[in-house]
Amino acid sequence: MTKTSENRNEYHAVSLSGGKDSTALLLLMLEKGMPIDCVLYADTTMEFPEMEAHIAKLDNLLCQKRGIHITTLRHPHGFEWLMFDEPKVKQSCLERRAKLGVPPYGNGWPGAKVRWCTGQLKTHLIQKEVNRLKKEKNALHYIGIAADEAHRCKDDPQNCYPLVEWKITEAQALQICYSRGFDWGGLYEIYHRASCWCCPLQRIDELRKLRTYHPELWTRLRDLDNRARAMFGPGPLGQFKKDWSVERLEERFAREGAQTT
Ligand code: SF4
Helix, strand or coil: CCCCHHHHCCEECCCCCCCHHHHHHHHHHHHHHCCCCCEEECCCCCCCHHHHHHHHHHHHHHHHHHCCEEEEEEECCCCHHHHHHHHHHHHHHHHHHHHHCCEEECCCCCCCCCHHHHHHHHHHHHHHHHEEEEEHHHEEEECCCCCHHHHHHCCCEEEHHHHCCCCCCCHHHHHHHHCCCCCHHHHHCCCCCCCCCCCCCCCCCHHHHHHHHHHHHHHHHHHHHHHHHHHHHHCCHHCEEECCCHHHHHHHHHHHHHHHC
């Protein structure tokens, strides 16, 4: 018997990232008639339009089947405010910035070492709410980690990993979503990932596709990067990718395009 069916009296909170694994989890929980009291989704404010449509479609289904809506959590100011406007208060940080000629506000581009966005826009928001639900409602927390990613599971008696219990892999999760008509408007056919379109940690190949398939987002990315470079200079805060600004990537992709025509 799974942990999920043993605890009928507890509150059941599902985390939804919007990606294939958590979507498959939610779809299967609905189909299997498992209890769901809330579905938590953190909106970074930098999602692909296709992802926004996907969340709206899931929300419709959830409302039809269970009469509840997805609970969307958002940072009060969002990605751009954190990137350009958040005031810095720590004395050591202010002194370091003054020495480097960097303004006393804004976090600049996130990087592998300082990935401020994931915490502030996703994990802290979800974790805070989950901790509250666990404490106040003795909630079970359902997390969509696939069987081939089981090493990411945490040993917490209030966490449930049904995809691991059901031995559903990432590839199977995607097929489950497709077979139920959830295809993200083709997003996974183009990209390997479906998180923030502006992510500087994505591969150059993904950025090349962004320029081709989402030119309006590519233009926004160029604007963000121009603003970051003007404000923070050539240091890590103003650097989109090591050795690559978005302008330079634009030149590279345009050159590549000219060579293949
Ligand atoms: S996808 Fe990239 S930009 Fe978005 S929160 Fe994650 S690391 Fe940050």
